[in-house]
Amino acid sequence: MGDGDDTSAAGSAEQLIADGVMDEEGVLAEPATITIATAAPTAFTIPLYMAAAGHDAFKRRNLTVKIENMPGTDSYPLMSTGQLDGNYSAPDVGMFNAIHNGADLAVVAPTQIQAEDAKDGLYCRVDDMGGKPFSWDMIRGKKIGSSQANRGVSMIQIVKNLKENDIPVTDVEVVQMSTADQVAALEKGGLFCGLIQEPITATVEEAGHAVFVARQMEFGFPNGSVAFGKSILRDHPERGYAFVAALAELYRDELQGEWLRGREEYFAELLGQPVDALKKMTTPIYSLPMEFPENYARTFDQTWRSWDDLLQYDEPLPEDKVIDQRFMDFANKLLARD
Template sequence: MIGNFARWRSFWAAASLIWLAGVAGPAAAQAPALAPLDPPQAVRVAYVPILKFATVYVAESRGLFKKYGLDVKLDTVKSGTEAIAFLDKGSVDVGGISIVASLWAAWNRGLDIRVIAPGALDPMKDGPTKFIVRKDLIDSGAVKTVADLKGRRIGGAGGPGSGAEYFISKALETAKLTIRDVQLMNIGNADLPAAIETKSVDAVLLSSPYSDQILKAGTGTLLMQDITPGLMTVAFVGSGKFVKERPEAAQRFVLAMAEAARLMQGPDYLSQPNIDAYMKYTASTVEGLRTGSPAVYDPNVAIPVDGLADLERVHRENGRTEYDKPLDMAKVVDTRFVTKAIELLGKAPTN
């Protein structure tokens, strides 16, 4: 224990000196020249193979984990729920997961995992999630604003506690309505265009390509977009064992992720090394990558704690949790690794 503490203290001392030396010059935006851990430390990561976790693919493929003395192994899982089970057992160190309603109850009961870095964020403008109303209701004047949806049937994938319910709830809040003021219908994304066409629903919440299908067919009209700009619905979480017993490895993991995010900004998002990384760890195609709308990868890897608290609030107020008081975000988030990473790297400009 004493030896671990000494190594940890030496790491911070050396890192702080490097940061202070470079903060005044151009090197402040570059990664600090930290010596790799010797011997390298193994870190096991469970992830769902989607692009929202792309920072970990880039960090691994471009040698950033190795640079900081980490031997990272990426294991695919079918769902975030599976990853959480592995994290809870301590058989993996980090998981890429979606923040779903059931997690709040688990955290409230003492689930020992913490958000240590963000996944992709929703764009600030022209985001993929759209709230679409049947065109005939718009044309007749029956629906002019969100307020006119009171009592109407709204389709979304996932049902109670889902991401769709959260987005619909946030849209309804703009008209001082709640999810209880509408009829929420659980319909798969692929079936939502038909539901609009057959008039079995009045409005839908969905993303591309299904939203594009409705708008192109002329059966629906866009009512609202960019409902929650900058929202984080996926995150990298560390097991309690990992962040408590190996904080030096956790710190370097987050540092590599921050450096990866900086290699994914603007046109660099589709640089060949990055495309190779995306292709290696997901089922993406080059055409899909080049024509699709990229997600947002914050170069400062900030964890939007206020956004997480809002997610929890909406799920709680919708009755999707087993408790009724706000959850302490200290049970959910550990920001110390992100904070130190940005101290070391310097803060990057954002658009």
């Protein structure tokens, strides 16, 4: 969060309840709308699209959710000036640099965790392995594709794998490229490896041009987050409490166990995506109570410091400068009480 911003009494759930702005369940006294950005309608964004479709957990709290499709990198500047309420994405370098420079930005809730048997991850080109099983030494001097280049969440596991195999990140070129372009490049030889997510992974495996070599994320680390900007953190925190409380309720009531199975047609219609693609996916995990792993912000910070030109500051950001805990605390108390 920006300098001078904190969870003071004025923005606390207790004070907002006492002021009559919302009640103990996070129901808003007056109807409100919150606009959340996300890159595209994908399986990753199912909870957000359920919210926008008027799920009861949000409707009951007098909160309407609107979606603005844009990359996370484009949303953070708008969020910091109050032109956009939040995003459903993942932290990136620009967000951390902006927080350091005093911007009103914070992550407020985790999204999905990759299933333990998920196939999201690094796929490497078979023809470039010379008929041998994959080894990390093969990656030296090669290109890896990533939709966020080296500035996003997917670099956490890549950097960890490189370090464990004594390979400097400078020995690998990370190229910014859409998932669709990565798939084409793996076929034609423009990349050695690409970071591919389900359900597109099934297409890659069926084509046989590339094989899975490593997970995208360590099991238990969330793939993304909900983040808020100035309009929620400072101006209307009651809308943030309502949104995160409703999201936690949706996780609990709709997205536990093998929640995807048997509902693929509904979710395909919700997203405007082919139903067959969803049928090929493993079911993501929505963990409760809502919480981020220990040293969440530091993990990003340490990853990006592997390159000299990404972060604009020297000392790691404190966890409470990146995570605004009050919204999750409120939501978790409601879950524990029910």
